[in-house]
Amino acid sequence: MSEQILIDGSQGEGGGQVLRSSLALSLVTGRPFCMENIRAGRKKPGLMRQHLTAVNAATEIGAADVTGDSIGSTRLAFRPHKIKSGDFHFQVGTAGSTTLVLQTILPALMLADKPSTLRLVGGTHNPFAPPLDFLEKAYLPLLAKMGPQVETKLVRPGFYPAGGGEFRVKITPVKTLNSLKLTERGENKRRTVQLMFAHLPFHIIERERNTIMQKTGWDESVFEICETPNSRGPGNLVMIEAQSPNVCELFTAFGEVKVPAENVAVDALEQYRQYVAADVPVGVYLADQLMLPMGIATHLGAEPGEFLTHGLSLHSTTHIDILQRFLNINVELTKHDNGRCLVSFNTL
Numbered sequence: 001m002s003e004q005i006l007i008d009g010s011q012g013e014g015g016g017q018v019l020r021s022s023l024a025l026s027l028v029t030g031r032p033f034c035m036e037n038i039r040a041g042r043k044k045p046g047l048m049r050q051h052l053t054a055v056n057a058a059t060e061i062g063a064a065d066v067t068g069d070s071i072g073s074t075r076l077a078f079r080p081h082k083i084k085s086g087d088f089h090f091q092v093g094t095a096g097s098t099t100l101v102l103q104t105i106l107p108a109l110m111l112a113d114k115p116s117t118l119r120l121v122g123g124t125h126n127p128f129a130p131p132l133d134f135l136e137k138a139y140l141p142l143l144a145k146m147g148p149q150v151e152t153k154l155v156r157p158g159f160y161p162a163g164g165g166e167f168r169v170k171i172t173p174v175k176t177l178n179s180l181k182l183t184e185r186g187e188n189k190r191r192t193v194q195l196m197f198a199h200l201p202f203h204i205i206e207r208e209r210n211t212i213m214q215k216t217g218w219d220e221s222v223f224e225i226c227e228t229p230n231s232r233g234p235g236n237l238v239m240i241e242a243q244s245p246n247v248c249e250l251f252t253a254f255g256e257v258k259v260p261a262e263n264v265a266v267d268a269l270e271q272y273r274q275y276v277a278a279d280v281p282v283g284v285y286l287a288d289q290l291m292l293p294m295g296i297a298t299h300l301g302a303e304p305g306e307f308l309t310h311g312l313s314l315h316s317t318t319h320i321d322i323l324q325r326f327l328n329i330n331v332e333l334t335k336h337d338n339g340r341c342l343v344s345f346n347t348l
Helices: 016-029 049-061 098-109 132-145 202-216 261-278 284-299 314-326
Strands: 005-008 033-036 065-067 075-079 087-091 116-122 149-156 165-172 190-198 223-227 235-243 248-254 305-309 329-335 341-347
Touching (some): 005 016, 005 314, 016 049, 016 075, 049 075, 049 087, 132 149, 132 248, 132 284, 190 202, 202 223, 202 235, 202 261, 248 261, 284 314, 284 329
Parallel strands (some): 005 033, 190 223
Antiparallel strands (some): 065 075, 116 165, 235 248, 329 341
């Protein structure tokens, strides 16, 4: 029987990332863990609804024994058994992120013995997690290069704070993972600005579009306007997509009450400009998402993988610590000029 890993949930960013990554890696490796001080770095420590949904999902996927699985709990013990594939339905019940619940169980299901389908209900587009569009356009195509095929379909968006969104997922697993090397971006092939909104005046979208056009000179054909009247509540976001030969990146800014539309547009544009100026293939948020699959691939015997990014977030450095607790790997960071960083995955 594997020895239990003890984890301090207050380490690094001190939020839900430590818990989600631990659950994902526990499922993949079969190693149990006990976590204390869950989300100690947040105003309301302990498990919130979306974290508990992730725990419940991991428990079902891994037929796990678990204690401490309740709202507000700051201590959790998790011991998985056999991973099971199948048809699953998980509901956050709030605007809490469904994409983060997906990322908790996806690593195990993409290595399962049979395909699985998921129905996830809750928040699909909120400012505290990657929106579904980011997974579809930036993350899942890279995951497909590593082997697994993951298809998603948005049924209806769930904006913060109303939630109530839904999407479906089909996962075709593989027995092992290919390595991934992303050190060059290549020339920009295509650029798109998507302006998404629901139950809000159209002039908000016009102001966002005009702001970006005035600051960039981009042609009107670059812009796509997407109204989603089937959402439960109002919502707005600006998404700038940069398609290169080796990677697609997506930069998102969310509309908020009392925040001018012009500011939202500038936020997304600044993220895009920083990425372009850094001359790297992998942005800050995508770097965090790639940690799990690339670490697992190396652990399973794939060739060493690496990617070049421009500075690591606290989420990413926390992620690295957790990866090295569960997996037989070493993650090496090599600093370059202009704040660029090469992240390399090697076996011990």
